[in-house]
Amino acid sequence: MAVLNQAPVPTVDPSQPNTLRWDDIGLVLILDFITEAEEAAMIEAFHAQDPLGEEKARAAKRRISQHYGYHFDYTTFGASETHFTPVPSYIASFLPRLPIQSYLPDQFTVQYYPPGSGIPPHVDTHSMFGEALYSLSFGSAVPMQFRMSGPTDARKMRMPKRSLQSGDAGPSTPSFKPSSVETAPSQGPDGRVGKEEKKEWEEGEKQTPPAWELVLPARSLLLMTGPSRFGYTHAIRPRKTDIIDGKTVQRQGRYSITMRTVRRGSEIGCDCAYPGVCDARIREEMARGEGDVGPNR
Numbered sequence: 308m309a310v311l312n313q314a315p316v317p318t319v320d321p322s323q324p325n326t327l328r329w330d331d332i333g334l335v336l337i338l339d340f341i342t343e344a345e346e347a348a349m350i351e352a353f354h355a356q357d358p359l360g361e362e363k364a365r366a367a368k369r370r371i372s373q374h375y376g377y378h379f380d381y382t383t384f385g386a387s388e389t390h391f392t393p394v395p396s397y398i399a400s401f402l403p404r405l406p407i408q409s410y411l412p413d414q415f416t417v418q419y420y421p422p423g424s425g426i427p428p429h430v431d432t433h434s435m436f437g438e439a440l441y442s443l444s445f446g447s448a449v450p451m452q453f454r455m456s457g458p459t460d461a462r463k464m465r466m467p468k469r470s471l472q473s474g475d476a477g478p479s480t481p482s483f484k485p486s487s488v489e490t491a492p493s494q495g496p497d498g499r500v501g502k503e504e505k506k507e508w509e510e511g512e513k514q515t516p517p518a519w520e521l522v523l524p525a526r527s528l529l530l531m532t533g534p535s536r537f538g539y540t541h542a543i544r545p546r547k548t549d550i551i552d553g554k555t556v557q558r559q560g561r562y563s564i565t566m567r568t569v570r571r572g573s574e575i576g577c578d579c580a581y582p583g584v585c586d587a588r589i590r591e592e593m594a595r596g597e598g599d600v601g602p603n604r
């Protein structure tokens with residue numbers, strides 16, 4: 308089993324012992340963001356919405372998703388005012404506790420990861436979503452892998468799109484997927500990671516600067532801004548076991564809520580410091596007709 312580098316040491320303000328910060332990369336992890344009672348209610352609500360989902364996800368060894376809030380409008384390339392799925396109260400109730408209140412997420416993806424499954428390395432779309440990207444974890448802990456993106460990621464973003472499962476790293480169209488940049492395919496249809504995929508994970512983990520893993524405990528809230536949001540890939544390696552606090556533990560079913568703020572009108576776009584993995588830059592390259600680029604065709 309690959310043992311990855313540990314996450315860099317966080318800064319903790321003694322007055323806020325549950326808030327771990329990596330200020331240089333804009334990453335924050337808030338422990339015990341929700342209570343156990345809230346967690347139990349969320350799990351129940353998720354399954355009530357899709358009673359057969361868990362069984363199907365376990366059989367297929369693939370994660371499943373539920374979408375709430377604003378959908379994406381491909382004609383205006385912005386938030387659709389007509390396609391809106393009401394946000395369940397179990398989500399709405401914790402929004403006033405989010406650390407950034409100047410703008411709040413309005414697009415929510417609730418996912419269930421059956422034991423052993425993961426999500427390939429990707430950067431969530433820059434141009435379509437605001438800077439703050441949240442992930443609330445519940446059900447069980449899982450290590451999330453972070454890696455500064457590099458030339459390989461940039462090259463892959465410009466290659467024809469391989470299929471996304473669940474479409475949960477953002478919206479997609481057949482012609483252009485402005486959403487995530489999946490730099491490696493997910494498990495095969497039987498849930499196993501094929502040889503090729505395994506190689507891609509291993510290569511990614513060998514890159515410099517090196518990939519590292521941060522354990523996201525159940526009930527914790529992750530906030531990505533700045534470099535961790537725009538320049539790093541994040542991923543969950545499909546694995547049967549993880550090493551957590553020095554112990555080998557069996558991967559359990561995990562849930563997460565990814566929360567994004569859909570950009571509107573003149574806010575759409577991006578001029579970040581990471582053009583290699585920036586969908587706005589790739590779109591500009593395409594418009595200029597530079598080479599055979601085209602993310603996700």
Ligand SMILES: O=C(O)CCC(=O)C(=O)O
Pocket residue numbers: 416418426431442443444475476477487541562563564565
């Ligand atoms: O499950 C998670 O915590 C992250 C999911 C994710 O990266 C995404 O939906 O884009």
Ligand SMILES: [Fe+2]
Pocket residue numbers: 429430431476487541
């Ligand atoms: Fe993501």
